[in-house]
Amino acid sequence: MKVPGKTTSQIAIYAAVCIAILLVPLVLDDAFLLNKYARYLVFGMLAVSLSLSWGYAGILNLGQAMTFGLGSYCMAMALKLKTIPVHTGSDGLPDFMVWNNVTELPWFWIPFHSLAFGVAAGILVPVALAALLGWFVFKGRVTGVYAAIITLAAMVVVQLLIIDQQRFTGGFNGITDLAQFEVAGFAFDAYGSSSYYLVAGCLAVTLFLALFITKSKTGLILQAIRDQEDRVRFFGYDVALYKIFVFSVSAGIAGLAGMLYTIVMEFASPTFLGVPLSLSVVIWVAVGGRQSLLGAMLGALVVTGVQGALSESETFLETWTLVMGLLFVLVVLFLPKGLAGAFEKIAARFERTPPGAVAESTAPRSEPIKSGREIEGVS
């Protein structure tokens, strides 16, 4: 009885947040702010993707930006081929290829003439790569910090490849000077409400998709794997398969976020696959609360929002990185479950205050959790 009740209220909260996000352009008519908030929402989506694999399956992916960046490059390649090459004017070749004395469009660029292919690739390439990487890591029963290191290393390899193969990727400068994202004649203006709605809509869909996965049987098994991997394996489940699944879904969401990022930022850069961004995602999720999809998303919005505000204020121009660092330390020390954990605590306190029936009904719920923890501590 309890669990569905909790699920309903959870869905209500998620829906309320999504609607609030979707309503923003109605009260806000500022090209700069819409663009900025759309950018933050993309980060929110990226945080959701990591929360899914880290918070729900215990896979700490330090290379989440790899799939994000690949999505971003797929979109940039498709949009690049749509530009009139104003800076070169040579046979439809992207400008940086002309600079690198490339005379013919490389074979893997050719399908990107179709935007639909670009969009599909932006999701499928990250998914395929994650599945392949996951196959080696999880079939080999690599766990914990070693899996985290492998994801980080894989990302650095992809980033180095992109920087090094500048004839095909634009190298260090990335892919710039892109066309607008256009579907059926409708152009999404990076500074208008259309792009904002696109990002917010995608975010809402991913949030609910992720929520659906965590509520499904698969989601429960994943959480069991997170808490006690061997026990799940002894029950006869193929642990690796479940892990590969969630790792790939997480990569697909990150790839989608990367594509939206290119639309909002109007370029793709190898820094999108960089270690700083990738570790930032971990921080957002940790601040927001990794075991809550919504918490992780809000964590990203709060951290990037505060970061933007601090670095823009004159008072903190010199010290904003220091202030950010201090805030992280405080959160980690005092809110180990992040902002979501803090909210839950406050909510629990409110629930407990009315005496009688309500208090009784909450009491037994907390007990099994407690005993569960004790077992975990023993084993």
Add this chain to the structure above:
Amino acid sequence: MKNHRRSFLKGTAALGTMSLVGFPHIWSKNYSLARAADGEIKVGVLFSLTGTTAIIEESLNKATILAIEEINAAGGINGMQIVPVIEDPASDPATFAEKARKLVLSDKCVSVFGSYTSASRKAVLPVFEKQNNLYWYPTLYEGRECSKNVIYTGAVPNQQQDDFVPWLVEKFGKRWYLIGSNYIYPKEENNYCKKLLAELGAEVVAEEYVPLGHSEFSSVINKLKSEKPNVIFSTVVGDSVVALHRQYHAAGLDPQTMPMASLTTSENEVAAMGGAAAAGHFTSAPYFMVWDSPENHKFVDAYKKRWGADKVTHFVSEPSYFQVYLFKQAVAKLAESDIDPNTIREAVKGEGLVAPQGKIKVEPENLHTWLWPKIGQCKADGQFEILKQSADWLEPSPYKAYPNQLCTATGLQES
């Protein structure tokens, strides 16, 4: 007591009225159209104060601020003060793009002075082109860009190489070793260098690119020892410059017979590697700190006075400084109600002044700058000795290596 309260009330009322008058944009919807309001002109200053390129970009930020302060202290532009909005893009292209948007869309700056790396320029370019604003870029770069939204005050390949390469061939010989960091700037410089070398009948014995940030040059040093080129043409950037010079020095190679000729080694890099490792090598640039002119003495003195006696000026901080004065001259020609990025661009075309390096002017066709190339040899004290200055100022041609392309006021023309 009573008096105090009354004066407090008066003061509050006065403050209230003042803020109403002082911030009319809260009340007037057309504020966004009036770019210069209340005797103030807002400009953006976009150099990284944190992150990997912070050290060099901070010096550009300082040179820009110095010029703005000087202009304001001297009465501003037609009585209007320049108000700099300083942002820290943290050496990250995405943050560059975000901050550029803020400066252009939210702060409504009429121009933005900024950036060092090509990657960051490329990241902000769509913002300035789509919003039709103006970006002032002080860094030497690879050319091959033709944007009506950027004023380029740094050197392009022809301005650094046209005098330098023939001079080196005549003085040292025809066997050249090209080494650069692996990105677009060194490749373009080398494209142009090879063209010049071919005309001079010289030979490229090797062309090598190392990853950005590379610091292990022992294999390069070995190749240098076996190939024995006459000139090492270096477009290595950043920390790699320091590593290359130090390892060259440690290997006991001799700058007198096999000098490095660099387009990127300034007083700033020399300060990082130490004078001993840099001594004897050559750099071509339009500006060196030791250049003897009244304008330069004034600039160097003011810079040291404002930011510290140990600070150096170099060939990127000098354009950062004089481009603010170019901005001033352009804006001074305009009526207050006319000041916007479009009119500033039209006004700056052909505008010139005597900069620390000599008399410069903005080429109306491609918005690049006529400059005075110089050849300097580094000494052990970390400063350069200027051996040669070009006889005349040199035209900027960002497409010189590609004769069928020409950057004009209407855009890129192909023939």
